Amino acid sequence: MSIIRVRFAPSPTGPIHLGGIRTALYNYLLAKKYNGKFILRIEDTDQNRYLHNAVSYILKSLKWCGIEPNEGFGYGGGPYEPYIQSKRSYIYKFYINYLLKNKYAYYAFDTNKDLEIKRNEYKKLGLNFSYDHRIRMSLNNSLTMTKENLIKKLKCNIPYVIRFKVIPGLVLKVNDMIRGDIKFNTNYLDDKVLLKSNGMATYHLANTIDDYTMKITHVLRGEEWISSMFIHILIYKSFGWAPPNFAHLPLILNKNGKGKISKRNLNYFKFPLFPIEWKEPSTNKKIYGYKELGYFPDAFINMLAMLGWNPGNNREIFSLEELVNFFSIKKINKSGVFFDKKKAIWFNKQYIIKNKNKIFLFLAKELKNRSILFDNNFLWKVIDLTIDRINFIYEIWDHTYYFFIEPDNYDKSFISKIKDKNYVIKNINILLNKLNFNSFNELKCIFSELENKKFFMKLIRFSIVGSLKGIELFKILEMIGKKQSIKRIKKFIKKIESQVY
Ligand code: GLU
Numbered sequence: 001m002s003i004i005r006v007r008f009a010p011s012p013t014g015p016i017h018l019g020g021i022r023t024a025l026y027n028y029l030l031a032k033k034y035n036g037k038f039i040l041r042i043e044d045t046d047q048n049r050y051l052h053n054a055v056s057y058i059l060k061s062l063k064w065c066g067i068e069p070n071e072g073f074g075y076g077g078g079p080y081e082p083y084i085q086s087k088r089s090y091i092y093k094f095y096i097n098y099l100l101k102n103k104y105a106y107y108a109f110d111t112n113k114d115l116e117i118k119r120n121e122y123k124k125l126g127l128n129f130s131y132d133h134r135i136r137m138s139l140n141n142s143l144t145m146t147k148e149n150l151i152k153k154l155k156c157n158i159p160y161v162i163r164f165k166v167i168p169g170l171v172l173k174v175n176d177m178i179r180g181d182i183k184f185n186t187n188y189l190d191d192k193v194l195l196k197s198n199g200m201a202t203y204h205l206a207n208t209i210d211d212y213t214m215k216i217t218h219v220l221r222g223e224e225w226i227s228s229m230f231i232h233i234l235i236y237k238s239f240g241w242a243p244p245n246f247a248h249l250p251l252i253l254n255k256n257g258k259g260k261i262s263k264r265n266l267n268y269f270k271f272p273l274f275p276i277e278w279k280e281p282s283t284n285k286k287i288y289g290y291k292e293l294g295y296f297p298d299a300f301i302n303m304l305a306m307l308g309w310n311p312g313n314n315r316e317i318f319s320l321e322e323l324v325n326f327f328s329i330k331k332i333n334k335s336g337v338f339f340d341k342k343k344a345i346w347f348n349k350q351y352i353i354k355n356k357n358k359i360f361l362f363l364a365k366e367l368k369n370r371s372i373l374f375d376n377n378f379l380w381k382v383i384d385l386t387i388d389r390i391n392f393i394y395e396i397w398d399h400t401y402y403f404f405i406e407p408d409n410y411d412k413s414f415i416s417k418i419k420d421k422n423y424v425i426k427n428i429n430i431l432l433n434k435l436n437f438n439s440f441n442e443l444k445c446i447f448s449e450l451e452n453k454k455f456f457m458k459l460i461r462f463s464i465v466g467s468l469k470g471i472e473l474f475k476i477l478e479m480i481g482k483k484q485s486i487k488r489i490k491k492f493i494k495k496i497e498s499q500v501y
Pocket of ligand 1: 009010043207221222225
């Protein structure tokens with residue numbers, strides 16, 4: 001079997017989002033599984049929509065995700081360079097000449113204005129205009145003019161495009177590796193432009209020539225490209241080339257809205273769409289990516305892998321290596337899959353638990369930055385007690401600070417509810433005299449004997465933490481110890497006495 005060669009072929013017209021990264025990931029997994037090659041090709045034929053920072057964004061994103069190509073733009077790769085289409089014009093010229101010579105393509109001189117007029121004429125008749133086999137013979141192209149006229153026009157540099165001459169009436173049957181056999185009648189295809197009037201190849205020409213010349217064996221790409229597949233098949237046929245295997249991935253749909261996810265239909269400030277931070281070139285506005293929002297790259301990749309693929313059982317957590325082992329095109333969904341933000345957070349949480357060491361280092365750094373001394377064993381205990389409360393690493397300080405520092409400020413909303421100051425002070429003092437730290441159970445017991453137990457527990461928590469949050473109160477008291485607990489409670493009593501909160 002020949003070596004598997006797959007490619008990720010983004011167009012640098014904007015930041016790649018979830019869907020793009022998932023396409024790259026599935027290509028990566030297939031290549032790795034079969035010891036093949038994963039190639040990055042930049043499809044920048046649409047120079048009007050080209051965004052200069054989009055290419056570096058693609059490279060940085062793949063790097064952060066840990067799914068880097070073996071070959072391609074920014075990576076090199078020998079005989080198949082260059083890997084960016086704007087530098088491959090000389091290759092496309094060579095192949096377009098073949099198509100022209102063998103009458104698979106033709107020159108078309110119709111101006112935009114001509115086409116606009118035709119479109120309107122058709123509209124008036126209630127018909128759709130499409131440059132296809134039905135009407136190509138009534139338009140201004142090399143099929144409808146003499147050879148002399150054509151030569152004259154070319155000599156005079158009259159602008160033209162080159163169109164593909166679709167053979168009508170063929171029923172194409174293509175086996176999509178995900179969807180099975182798909183049939184299509186070429187009567188419904190229009191004569192797509194292959195070369196634009198500025199001499200640049202279009203997506204259809206560049207994409208097919210590149211897949212062939214770069215020896216791509218499998219094309220895994222989004223469902224939105226299915227309709228292009230038929231024209232591509234015809235292009236391959238005209239060269240006498242065998243097309244690659246195709247697999248069209250299901251759309252990623254927005255669970256809370258309508259249709260497929262995109263920058264347009266999402267409130268993407270609340271809903272992470274991009275892998276890493278994107279800076280809009282026109283406004284310089286920054287949009288956070290998964291990276292900046294605190295997702296681990298492996299959690300992000302795991303979540304994306306499951307968005308359209310499953311191993312055939314209920315297992316959901318996979319490292320990248322495990323994904324490589326288990327991945328199979330056969331198990332990719334046919335229908336669209338819903339993106340669920342809650343699920344994305346759930347995935348990150350699973351990786352929080354797997355990455356305790358990282359949490360430890362992060363918290364240790366937070367403490368060092370605040371010049372707080374700590375004991376490693378104590379820190380591990382704190383992490384064990386609080387880890388199930390966080391979804392993101394940056395949340396850890398907010399859930400653990402009270403183990404290390406006493407509160408300075410107290411949440412006013414609770415204090416304002418204290419009506420009888422003297423009753424409270426008297427009872428806390430009674431409690432303080434009784435507090436016994438000999439054992440956890442004794443501590444619990446003392447509280448259970450209190451009248452108004454719930455209220456006083458809240459109050460003590462408040463004096464220890466500064467608000468009503470935190471893990472089980474007795475655990476906190478046990479962790480910070482008698483001296484520190486009493487100190488904090490007394491400090492709080494003073495605040496109540498002086499009513500300075
Ligand atoms: N350049 C296309 C894109 O921007 C890729 C199409 C393909 O993979 O064939 O998504």
